[in-house]
């Protein structure tokens with residue numbers, strides 16, 4: 001389907017995925033936090049009333065497990081209240097046909113043996129970040145209607161170059177690079193499948209170490225036995241029952 005890219009509004013444009021979206025969708029709208037603070041309903045309404053977008057990709061969030069544990073109030077305000085502000089305004093402004101909410105594989109417990117989580121797998125987040133993202137997902141879903149389709153996207157990516165000297169050879173996911181996820185989002189906007197939850201993920205399970213190497217990073221392998229800290233998930237693999245799965249190699253890893 002032909003779309004007018006300038007009618008796409010993308011929140012969180014200064015973030016990792018937002019920057020990758022800018023490469024793929026350069027003429028979309030990318031409000032900064034100054035233009036529109038998602039925690040402030042009035043500023044969200046003002047921005048939407050002025051711009052009247054047709055498509056909304058809601059990426060803005062307080063991300064990361066430690067920051068959300070350290071400031072739960074802000075995590076709630078950003079990921080739960082902020083999502084409600086953006087999705088409710090999207091409905092009320094009347095111009096939005098498609099609303100996409102970005103969720104994370106972290107809503108799953110990460111202990112599913114050798115398997116992979118699909119769109120119907122049961123969420124069971126192990127931390128506050130995952131919990132707030134899951135509640136945001138449920139709020140977004142509740143605004144789905146014949147006037148405004150809501151699609152929940154769950155995915156797993158990190159930015160390159162790898163930010164640590166080592167990477168686990170025994171923690172796994174079906175990772176994509178941020179630009180691969182951005183391409184998947186554009187596919188959804190163009191194709192508008194009649195789906196309510198879509199996993200945008202890679203088609204093969206790889207370790208963090210393999211992923212970092214594939215992203216051109218010079219890292220050493222380590223195992224979870226070498227690590228002493230908060231409990232970590234071992235297997236965050238996603239798969240999709242209803243959507244294409246992507247090849248890691250098909251997207252540029254350079255997120256700078």
Ligand SMILES: NC(=O)c1ccc[n+]([C@@H]2O[C@H](COP(=O)([O-])OP(=O)(O)OC[C@H]3O[C@@H](n4cnc5c(N)ncnc54)[C@H](OP(=O)(O)O)[C@@H]3O)[C@@H](O)[C@H]2O)c1
Pocket residue numbers: 011012013014015016017018032033036037038039058059060061062063078082102103104105133155156157158
């Ligand atoms: N990174 C991952 O591994 C991963 C994996 C799966 C899913 N996701 C999801 O994908 C989305 C994007 O993740 P990311 O890694 O790109 O995030 P990120 O790099 O942490 O960026 C977060 C973005 O949200 C914006 N933001 C936060 N609070 C805001 C507020 N109150 N008002 C307006 N903007 C606000 C930030 O703006 P400022 O620059 O002003 O702070 C920034 O642009 C998130 O919804 C995340 O949950 C991430």
